[in-house]
Amino acid sequence: MIETPYLLFLGDAPDMLAAKVAIGIRDWRPENAVGQIRLDGCGADLGLTDMTLAAAREAGAKTLVIGVANRGGVISAAWKEVLIEALQMGYDLAAGLHNLLRDEGDLVAAAQTYGGTLHDVRVPTVGYPIANGVKRSGKRCLAVGTDCSVGKMYTAMAMERDMAERGMKTTFRATGQTGILITGHGVPLDAVVADFMAGSIEYLTPDNDDDHWDMIEGQGSLFHVSYSGVTMALIHGGQPDALILCHEPTRAHMRGLPGYTLPSLEQLRDTALPLAQVANPECKVVGISVNTQHMTEDDARSYLSEVSSRMGLPATDPYRFGSDVLVDALIAL
């Protein structure tokens, strides 16, 4: 559990692409961010108030979140100065960097001296159980994709927000570092040891009220040979009642895998649903989420309409057009 609210550290990020984590926090948990702090030459700007460490601390910030990727896997001297000063002021630090905060002797020393906590969200800190497959109470929805990075996290986030606005009981369950930093808790599934993957998801989505929906963040794809095992564990550990199919129609090949074409939404449905029904025989595919960011609005709307009638399911781009039709489908279950 990472203490909120945050001050978002953008460092010397060259551009907005490097600030994915910080953007996610601003977009999905704006109440978690009191402001941003940037170094000279920073090319990223979240549009939040630029604050000093001291001013943000006064505004209530508990954790300095490193919301950017660092260059070349090195935490630079310029970053270190700010991070150590933050620890001196009583901040915790949180990051999803490849190189860990805990491997930096000066940060560890400062954290010990001033009583701060270093959160490396890539690293599991819980001894997860082996999955037991026992049916849990409450409802669960999982987004599965034709490929990696097609909008599974944004789909679950958008649906959770719209469900909460309707007064429904719902919790976004993060399974990746960005989701964990955005919400402050979750399971870094890609770093969990193989035997405990499905068990970590059972742990993440425990028994709940019968009318409560866990919106589980998807990972990878059953059709992505590098990460399909992670997706499989999510499907079986998550015991979803509802699957959302996610797709990005303009992609030429599977992400990072030239020569591998994307499956159709029909193939995804016909592969994922029977596997999900092993763990939850009642599971249904309830809708389709399309990432239309590379399409004009006209093209996007006509694509969604075609897909929806072809597959007999509601279809939307939840980020662009809202997730209402997907939430309606969950309610209709």
Added chain:
Amino acid sequence: MIETPYLLFLGDAPDMLAAKVAIGIRDWRPENAVGQIRLDGCGADLGLTDMTLAAAREAGAKTLVIGVANRGGVISAAWKEVLIEALQMGYDLAAGLHNLLRDEGDLVAAAQTYGGTLHDVRVPTVGYPIANGVKRSGKRCLAVGTDCSVGKMYTAMAMERDMAERGMKTTFRATGQTGILITGHGVPLDAVVADFMAGSIEYLTPDNDDDHWDMIEGQGSLFHVSYSGVTMALIHGGQPDALILCHEPTRAHMRGLPGYTLPSLEQLRDTALPLAQVANPECKVVGISVNTQHMTEDDARSYLSEVSSRMGLPATDPYRFGSDVLVDALIAL
């Protein structure tokens, strides 16, 4: 790589059930075992020559392999005495215990003093890559099961032996601790971090001669919710050209999962084959391996004949009746 040949340590194993690893070595790599060493009260007997550490060393033994499970997760004082004496004599130690040899200070000290190596085969020692899905040369066969522990390892081992006897080029590729201890090398897949699972299998089964067959040890089952992610990674990382379907017909429910029934062999075929074809479009299901240990010979033969004609595939219990029909099917591919 664990140095062979071995002396097999049976300790104070209460019975043969506790000696699974040692039995596997005796059955599949008898040339790797110069003999067995037992403590007072040992109820297991492999039928190998009982030897002292000194006699086995003279007979060429390089590694003392702990071929039994220990009780209560503790390496007892009685075991320690033998293990430390072995290190003093120049042996390496190898084990697949839950508690690691490397976590025992006295063993670490003795290993350092006498120059021995402690092999904990449950722990990966290689930095595996992320799978890249690039097609590799050579042929690969993978056994997939309706459940865990239905004979996938024995199927691959039996086929490898029969193929070698026919003069075919073949290598058993171990993916679990028993297989690794039997052959001296492999990937402990269930202990690999999620993101690297498929990559570890690509690493395990590299490019090879066009007429060489890697016989990859299967793990888990696509239908076993605790471990299906591991199976999925094997299917995509392994890029198999041939799948063998494995089944145990007398089981009442999935291993360790009351309430979960086993799928049919047809379901296994229809689930595993399309997933395997994502990584290798040429993949075929070539045969069926049935574990008939709980059936009479008559029942076994009539079951195999029924399954074979129903599914149009050769079917055998490779341990009981030989694997020839499966090897013929590989050759016919």
